[in-house]
Amino acid sequence: MAQKKLLLGDEALALGALHAGLSGVYAYPGTPSTEITEFIQAYPLTAERKVHCAWSVNEKTAMEEALGMSFAGKRTMVCMKHVGMNVCADPFMGSAMTGANGGLVVVSCDDPSQHSSQNEQDSRFWGTFALVPVFEPSNQQEAYEMMRSAFEYSEKHGIPVLMRLTTRLSHSRAAVACADDGDALPQNQMHTPADERQWCTLPVNARVRYRQLVKDYDLFEQDAVASPYNRLEEGPDRSLGIIACGIAYNYLMENYPDGCPHPVLKISQYPYPKELILKLSSQCKKILVLEEGQPLLEERLKGVFPAGITVTGRLDGALPRTGELSPDCVREALGLPSLRQFPASEVVAPRPPALCKGCGHRDLFTALNAVMKDYPGGRAFSDIGCYTLGWLPPFKSIQTCVDMGASITMALGAAYSGLWPSVAVIGDSTFTHSGMTGLLDAVNEKSDVTICISDNLTTGMTGGQDSAGTGRLEAICEGLGVDPAHIRIFEPLPANYPEMEKILREEIEYHGVSVIISRRECLQTLRRHAKK
Amino acid sequence: MKQDIILAGVGGQGILSIATVIGSAALRQGLSVKQAEVHGMSQRGGDVQSHLRLSSTTIHSDLIPHGGADLIVSLEPMEALRYLPYLAPEGWIVTNTVPFQNIPDYPPLESVLDELGRLPRAIVLDVEAAAKEVMSPRSANMVLLGAASSVMGILDPENLRDGIRHIFARKGEAIVEANIKAFDAGLRLSQQAR
Numbered sequence: 158m159a160q161k162k163l164l165l166g167d168e169a170l171a172l173g174a175l176h177a178g179l180s181g182v183y184a185y186p187g188t189p190s191t192e193i194t195e196f197i198q199a200y201p202l203t204a205e206r207k208v209h210c211a212w213s214v215n216e217k218t219a220m221e222e223a224l225g226m227s228f229a230g231k232r233t234m235v236c237m238k239h240v241g242m243n244v245c246a247d248p249f250m251g252s253a254m255t256g257a258n259g260g261l262v263v264v265s266c267d268d269p270s271q272h273s274s275q276n277e278q279d280s281r282f283w284g285t286f287a288l289v290p291v292f293e294p295s296n297q298q299e300a301y302e303m304m305r306s307a308f309e310y311s312e313k314h315g316i317p318v319l320m321r322l323t324t325r326l327s328h329s330r331a332a333v334a335c336a337d338d339g340d341a342l343p344q345n346q347m348h349t350p351a352d353e354r355q356w357c358t359l360p361v362n363a364r365v366r367y368r369q370l371v372k373d374y375d376l377f378e379q380d381a382v383a384s385p386y387n388r389l390e391e392g393p394d395r396s397l398g399i400i401a402c403g404i405a406y407n408y409l410m411e412n413y414p415d416g417c418p419h420p421v422l423k424i425s426q427y428p429y430p431k432e433l434i435l436k437l438s439s440q441c442k443k444i445l446v447l448e449e450g451q452p453l454l455e456e457r458l459k460g461v462f463p464a465g466i467t468v469t470g471r472l473d474g475a476l477p478r479t480g481e482l483s484p485d486c487v488r489e490a491l492g493l494p495s496l497r498q499f500p501a502s503e504v505v506a507p508r509p510p511a512l513c514k515g516c517g518h519r520d521l522f523t524a525l526n527a528v529m530k531d532y533p534g535g536r537a538f539s540d541i542g543c544y545t546l547g548w549l550p551p552f553k554s555i556q557t558c559v560d561m562g563a564s565i566t567m568a569l570g571a572a573y574s575g576l577w578p579s580v581a582v583i584g585d586s587t588f589t590h591s592g593m594t595g596l597l598d599a600v601n602e603k604s605d606v607t608i609c610i611s612d613n614l615t616t617g618m619t620g621g622q623d624s625a626g627t628g629r630l631e632a633i634c635e636g637l638g639v640d641p642a643h644i645r646i647f648e649p650l651p652a653n654y655p656e657m658e659k660i661l662r663e664e665i666e667y668h669g670v671s672v673i674i675s676r677r678e679c680l681q682t683l684r685r686h687a688k689k
Numbered sequence: 690m691k692q693d694i695i696l697a698g699v700g701g702q703g704i705l706s707i708a709t710v711i712g713s714a715a716l717r718q719g720l721s722v723k724q725a726e727v728h729g730m731s732q733r734g735g736d737v738q739s740h741l742r743l744s745s746t747t748i749h750s751d752l753i754p755h756g757g758a759d760l761i762v763s764l765e766p767m768e769a770l771r772y773l774p775y776l777a778p779e780g781w782i783v784t785n786t787v788p789f790q791n792i793p794d795y796p797p798l799e800s801v802l803d804e805l806g807r808l809p810r811a812i813v814l815d816v817e818a819a820a821k822e823v824m825s826p827r828s829a830n831m832v833l834l835g836a837a838s839s840v841m842g843i844l845d846p847e848n849l850r851d852g853i854r855h856i857f858a859r860k861g862e863a864i865v866e867a868n869i870k871a872f873d874a875g876l877r878l879s880q881q882a883r
Contacts, residue, residue: 496756
């Protein structure tokens with residue numbers, strides 16, 4: 158290894174991919190995954206090698222674009238936050254059936270403790286669901302190295318590999334030993350699959366392929382037993398055996414600075430290595446399972462072992478059932494005394510995140526509140542972005558947030574049920590991600606909805622990435638069939654409140670589909686542009 | 690030898706540039722570094738913290754355990770108190786005294802400063818005034834870093850200055866100098882305060 162760099166887990170993974178001959182990254186921004194693609198976009202090797210790195214419209218288009226690149230024989234990765242897996246579930250499940258030609262790695266960054274997310278879903282479940290191998294690095298160095306292993310594995314077995322990170326690894330920096338750019342592997346030449354049959358998933362092909370996939374999955378498990386990323390470490394005190402998955406291994410070792418006295422099975426590659434687990438259980442009568450996220454392994458192991466072996470972890474309360482792991486909760490589960498500490502201060506008040514002072518979303522909410530107070534039966538369905546903070550005081554302007562695009566479609570369902578006014582508030586990037594199809598439904602059904610697109614010309618919450626529809630929102634809405642007379646635009650500023658309120662009122666009173674575009678640049682990107 | 694540091698503040702105040710300078714200095718000294726950051730929604734005016742761990746041996750966890758921090762460095766007085774359970778019994782707090790009041794129920798400032806004053810090892814100073822005094826008004830965070838460096842035994846202050854030079858190099862010599870002046874002012878003030 159030629160040099161040491163201080164890198165986020167996300168950045169280490171990105172550099173590992175570039176050094177492994179990456180030809181393209183496909184992604185939609187989402188915390189904590191955004192920095193992977195941003196690192197690739199800014200890295201010199203990317204331009205030199207013409208690595209694809211433009212943002213995709215959503216995770217589904219990203220996954221399909223990458224699948225096309227893999228078909229054409231090149232190494233490619235798809236990056237998203239955990240809930241992005243739901244958006245690309247269809248092509249992801251399909252990719253297990255088509256298999257991979259060029260190395261295909263799907264990176265999903267989970268967010269246990271929901272620092273910036275609506276749920277805590279554990280992406281490892283997709284591995285067993287789709288029958289694909291899962292890699293789960295435990296630290297930044299492994300994140301760098303595992304990308305190369307994952308591409309090689311993907312090509313060797315003709316299968317996509319799911320790479321799972323969690324917030325704490327994605328957003329933590331460490332010194333990573335990495336190769337020089339000059340030693341990066343060459344990119345693959347374009348080449349189509351030797352046998353293209355399984356790439357068309359007609360039932361006649363898919364049945365054959367599925368039988369093969371099930372067989373291959375056994376092979377993946379044997380590989381996991383032999384993997385250098387999974388290892389059983391001996392320990393003299395066999396009163397307890399510990400299984401530590403991914404980053405949980407670090408919290409374990411943190412509590413034993415002189416080495417863990419118990420046998421430890423470190424797991425970073427799945428399907429979980431049954432043989433190693435059975436070896437551990439032959440040594441220990443009690444097994445503590447440490448895993449970040451949901452108790453996937455713990456659940457499977459309960460009831461599998463012969464009588465007399467206890468499995469303990471998140472399900473029996475040894476560890477918290479929800480939230481991310483910490484050195485403290487792992488310490489407690491190990492039965493070690495906690496460190497001496499100061500009591501919590503009693504004067505400290507919570508400081509939740511808030512919309513920036515002067516942000517355009519604020520002005521839209523202020524005007525919307527002024528109008529909606531005359532319509533007590535009305536509701537504002539909203540969506541995913543900074544503007545979700547409009548649920549909090551002092552605004553309390555929106556009532557719902559579920560998934561990308563759900564503002565428009567939920568407003569439709571509610572309007573059909575007689576709720577009026579049925580208002581949707583959605584950001585520009587979320588609109589192009591998953592709102593456009595819902596708008597077409599609205600047009601076809603002539604729904605009585607008022608859709609506010611709060612257009613700040615960027616993907617704001619994740620730090621200001623390009624937004625796919627910038628400059629074309631009116632054209633898109635018109636193209637989908639919205640009456641141009643009911644596509645209204647205003648600039649959200651305190652000076653414009655009277656005009657904004659008038660337009661909002663007129664469009665609520667119009668009993669058809671209206672789109673109001675509230676347009677002013679995000680202050681964060683404005684500040685950045687001013688510096689340039 | 691190890692040093693576990695919690696950096697605290699409000700999203701947008703600039704704790705990450707402090708972390709970047711410390712990280713750069715630590716690498717220069719050949720230390721192991723781990724630095725957990727907060728990105729995403731919480732950055733929007735909410736409380737933010739970074740766990741920064743330096744050690745001459747392997748660092749396992751990205752997070753510092755409760756009762757394990759040798760130092761809390763905060764750009765905001767109430768935010769310094771938020772992380773008290775992380776502070777080791779012999780640990781230090783180095784904090785700015787100027788409150789960032791973007792919430793309706795911010796406690797009375799006297800009660801915050803009183804509690805800080807009652808702690809056995811705390812250095813509290815108005816880093817914004819100190820930065821203005823040395824004509825570097827935009828470098829308050831480097832005043833704080835300078836102040837913290839007096840109790841950051843593991844790092845040589847000269848390496849921290851090199852870290853500042855390295856991090857701000859592309860912004861030009863004047864910016865580098867302003868930040869070094871701010872750092873030195875902080876170091877001086879904290880030595881007087883101890």
